Amino acid sequence: MAPQFDVLRIIEGFGLAGYWTWEFGADRQIWSPGLRNLLGLPEPDGAPDYDRFLRLVHPEDRGRLDTPIRVRAGTLGQHRFRIIRPDGTLRIVESRGEVLHHSDGRPRAAVGVVLDVTDREQALRAVRFHAARERALAVSGGVFGFAALHGEVMDLPEWRALTGLTRPTIDQGWGRPGEPEGTGALPPPVAAAIAARRPYRYSFTTRLPAGETARFYECGAPVPGEDRGGGGGWAGILVRCPAADGGEHGKEAEGLIGGREIRAARALLAWTLSDLAEASGLSLSTIRRMEEESDAASLRSRRAVLTALRGAGVVFSLVDGTAMAVALAR
Known part of the structure; x- marks a missing residue:
């Protein structure tokens, strides 16, 4: 057997390719x-025929x-x-062929190859669906998902567009892509949770390109199995918080x-009293x-405590203009 046919036999052994000649x-x-295996045809099953091949093609694609x-x-x-196999299975395939000619230019034969690209197409479809969902959540709800797996950081195009941050900046601080205003330090309990690879949540304020500030709530968790081998995988979500801490009732609420x-x-x-003291620096x-x-x-001490609590995810909301509700952002 010629070497090229050995190669074809090996390729066809994966069950995702076949060829034909005419x-x-x-x-x-x-x-x-x-090709017979790809089309789901038993062997032997009669003489090959191009018309028969077309009958296996989905009617909408024929x-x-x-x-x-x-x-x-x-x-x-x-x-x-798309093709529909005799057993009803639908597969997505890609065909490529070439017509061979006589010396006088008349067509004498055709050869072609058919590849099963179902898995690839489904994966691309899933990626497109995921990207569309991420865009919708970011634009309509101010929700941004993030992940760092196998040492690679997920790109956050919508987050970059909102904050003006560059991809290298996000790569260097994926877990906190919007540096908190001021020192940028994480609250000690949150930093300890991240170091111990435990789920964490907190909120931070970042300055947007136009100069205004926005508060975000971040929740992150280690990805199971990603901590083996020294990689350390994380995934989480960033949610833009409503302007509940400021606004016209902000000072009254404070x-x-x-x-x-x-x-x-x-x-x-x-948190213990010591945790709050450490987080606020008091x-x-x-x-x-x-x-x-x-x-x-003092006003300074009060602000330090509220900043620490809000940074850990606490939300203070004015209810009916007279009562203060305390909750965790989720």
Whole structure:
């Protein structure tokens, strides 16, 4: 057996390819075993026939293929279409052929190859669907998914468009693509969760290209199995928060956050007094006095505590203009 036929046999062994030939003078056609297998035809199953091949093509795609008359006349192109096997299975295939000519230019034969591209097409369809969904969530809902797997960072085109960040910047800080305003430091409990590969959540404020600021809530979790081999995979979501902390009622709402609300926020986070003191950069006694409302806290200390709590995902919302609700962003 010639080496080229050994190569063809190996390729057809994958079950995703087959070839055919058609000698016009003798009107003799040959279908390779790989093509019969791809078409779902038993062997032997009668003489190969181009018309029979066309009958296996999905009715909606049949008009795109070259007719037998056109093939004999020397026209044979490249096509992607669906076939329906005798058992009802639908596959997506791609065909490419060539017409061979006599020395006087008359067509004498045609040869072609058929490839099963079903898995590739389905994968591309899934990618397109995922991209469309990501765009819709980002544009309509301010929701951005992110992932870092096998050492590679998922591109975030919608996030880049919103924040003006470059791809290299996101690559360097994928878990926190919008650097928090100020020092950019993560709250200690959040940093500890990331170091220990535990799920985390917090919120941060970033400055947008037009100069305004926006608050985002971030939730991330390690991807199971990705921590083996030293890679460390993560996936999560970024959600743009409504402007509940600012706005026309922002200062009024701030004044309603007292010791009870701070204790509730700390309980939601399962933080100790020491955790809040560390996250806010204040002393333990200051935090205790603030929660007990035994002493008027300075504006700076108050802001430090609220910034730490909000940075960990706590949302303070004014209800009916008189009460303060405390919740975790989700």
